Amino acid sequence: MPTKILKIVIAGPYGAGKTTFVKTISEVLPIETDVPLTKNELDGKRSTTVAFDYGRMKIREDLVVHLFGVPGQERFSFMWKIIARGMHGYLFIVDSSSEERVKEAMNMYSFFRDNFPDTPHIIAANKQDLPNAVDIPIIKSILKVPYEVKVMPLIATNRRSALLVLVALLEEIRNTLLETIKYTR
Template identity: 35%
Template sequence: MDNYQNKLVFVGHVGAGKTTAIRSISDVPPVSTEMPMSSEQIDGKLTTTVALDYSTVELDDGELLHIYGVPGQKYLDFMWPMVCHGAMGIIVLVNACSPQKLTYAALMLEEFSKLAPHASFAVGVTRSDLVPSFRLDAFRNDLITKGFRLPVVKVDAREPEQVDFLVKILLSSRFVGSQIASA
């Protein structure tokens, strides 16, 4: 029988790559609630998640990892507690192109650490290839300054190997007892 406590949730603002990351590592086609965006597009994005994305990945030991993505818009945050209940891990995706990336990351970490207090956390920075001036070490240090000491890596959400690596970082940090820790 599957253990639904093997729950991993991708969070982040619109355009961070949550749906793309889930699609890239899923063993089965994900259930998705993508809908056309209003006239206000973000980074040329035509659709957005309005409820959740869901899929599974079979782990090496045969257990299923249940993967969810939640909408990034604040007005859809009523989904966040329902999806995050019992999550063992939260991956915050941040779009490097956003001028508010640090603010967004800190807000997501604060909010989701309340919703899933026993979860492990990791941050994946997407689209960093489009921002030559982006420095991962500086971003990581800024998060530490805000009180978040956790794994932070660059990731291309379209590349299954990179998303898989990010998931493994999160799972590894879980087994060594790493959760959001104050600096």
């Protein structure tokens, strides 16, 4: 049986947890393109992704998922379309530790929705283990997430949490593909 390959993009603003998610879930040593931040840029992080993160996961004997994390800073936004080309779905990660951090995701989420309107995706509210994490309905409201799009809690450092989010996205991709096949026959 031939192996099916799915391309999943991991998007979200700077510091949301994209690199951590890829590291947590990848079965191979992830490729990272992080560079150190300058003293002026430091805000609790020491580095930032400048091209992409890459990881891979074998779901079944006949299904392999390639994970591509895009850089979250606006100055690298030219990479978003390049990396997203040919994706089967995307996971949009937001830092849910405060409403301000969620609001930082608005422009990038709008970019992905506007440029890839028919691409299956879900929102992952990272850092839900923190005491003042923003509730899912509030995140959905701030980002103006369409009714049919799932918003799920995530702790990107926890493999089980990351797997639950990935499986939910794979189900969305499968359902979209089944709908497409049903309507093209």
